[in-house]
Amino acid sequence: MSGDYGEVPIKCTGVAIVLLKKIENEYKVLLLKRSTTVLNNVWCYIGGGIEEGEMAWESAVREVKEETGITKVLLYTTNKIDQIYSPKENYIYVAPVFVGYVEEQQEVTLNYEHSEYKWLSFKEAIAMVSLLGNDEVLISIEKHFVMRNPSEYLRIEN
Template sequence: MTSIQVRVIDCWVFHRLEKELRFLIMKRNDGLQYEGLFHCVHGKIEADEAAWQTALRELREETGLSAKAMWVADYSSQFYEASSDTFNLVPVFACEVESIDIKLSREHSQFEWLTVSEAKRRLAWQNHIQAIEQISRMFTQDFPQKKWLEVSFE
């Protein structure tokens, strides 16, 4: 029987440039799964971690950045893996950062800070496009529910 798992997170990192959000997207290195694709901070949840803790850890490991603030996105991702007959639910987070000086891990070969429309042209997966659209809506339109989605991590 097909199993349902929550084993990875997506974390969309952004900073504000005047009144516009800029999202960090990174290109996967050659020789790795999904090589050459642009995506967000992504990683496996360790046994002793909450999903939001994984997002903060992966943010540091993949970029060298620390979050100024963090929210649960008004969106969850999902995908099916035929090799393991597993349906994956993916918690999605939004992290605002102040610094834009990235220290890429070996997983990535390059990065860009892009507007939503620019990022949508680079992203391969519809789940990623929907995630940044929802996160952008949370921060650029009237979205009072955002206060209930903020993660307290200090």
């Protein structure tokens, strides 16, 4: 054995965003149904790529607008990451997860990437998400952003 080891690269080229809206005194989670070749028919929260020159949080704001038409979001970092190992390309994809509070009057207008959306309770959303780990992200967000007031040091001024 030579002591040389192969590596699995880690790539962070995208972001994930969970939107929350208070509906009838209960925070609901926005889930979107994908309609593209990537993750077709999968229910998930918002995700997208980081463009050249963008900070991750700027990508989050842009992706929310592009995918939902929502323009006003009170944005926080969650200190959580989505992570997926790609066996085909042999790398680990990680994405910082953000949470955004949306005002009740803001409506969702989907772009071509999604065919449906639903505002769901945390219990319903956790049961519906398909990607491994999304449930854990939602559990953490409920604990730290719904059951408690989020820490101001996590807030992103945008």
